[in-house]
Amino acid sequence: MRIAVCPGSFDPVTCGHLDIFERASQMFDVLIVAVFHNPNKKPMFTMEERVEMLRAATYHIPNVRVDAFSGLLHEYVRQQNSNIIVRGLRALTDFEYEFQRALLVKKIAPGMETIFMMTSSEYSFVSSSGIKELAKFGGTIAGLVPTCVEEKIMQRLRDI
Numbered sequence: 001m002r003i004a005v006c007p008g009s010f011d012p013v014t015c016g017h018l019d020i021f022e023r024a025s026q027m028f029d030v031l032i033v034a035v036f037h038n039p040n041k042k043p044m045f046t047m048e049e050r051v052e053m054l055r056a057a058t059y060h061i062p063n064v065r066v067d068a069f070s071g072l073l074h075e076y077v078r079q080q081n082s083n084i085i086v087r088g089l090r091a092l093t094d095f096e097y098e099f100q101r102a103l104l105v106k107k108i109a110p111g112m113e114t115i116f117m118m119t120s121s122e123y124s125f126v127s128s129s130g131i132k133e134l135a136k137f138g139g140t141i142a143g144l145v146p147t148c149v150e151e152k153i154m155q156r157l158r159d160i
């Protein structure tokens with residue numbers, strides 16, 4: 001059974017992420033989408049909220065499983081009986097960061113492979129942080145995030 005893990009902050013999940021899940025899930029028997037705690041980012045949504053939104057957004061993809069973890073990525077991936085990490089790539093700026101991370105993982109966990117999927121052009125400019133900023137200033141985010149996420153963001157901004 002080919003199992004791959006797609007880790008990320010997903011704060012919140014966007015149509016760009018979803019596009020990667022849809023394409024990657026066709027290449028593996030199981031794709032585990034794992035929300036991880038990134039200490040460098042101050043999230044808008046809790047881990048539980050992010051998991052909930054991911055579950056709703058990936059409901060139509062039968063071989064996607066959503067999970068959450070904090071700790072070392074390669075240890076988590078091994079626990080899932082996998083050695084494949086899937087990440088999405090947008091611009092050159094993503095490359096620098098992803099390249100370093102992939103090499104670091106490879107150094108501490110030989111045998112672990114990070115594979116990259118190029119963004120679809122219509123989502124190349126979509127990022128979770130961009131979406132939150134756009135929504136904060138009243139811009140329209142329809143079509144850039146799943147509908148359930150759109151509602152959650154608007155609700156969160158009203159609560160602030």
Ligand code: ADP
Nearest residue numbers: 008009010011016017087088089094119123126
């Ligand atoms: P992280 O905090 O780990 O960077 P993100 O939730 O921001 O997590 O992103 C998770 C993964 O999805 C990363 O590999 C990122 O490059 C990728 N990604 C984000 N937005 C897009 C997009 N629009 N198209 C393709 N990949 C994307």
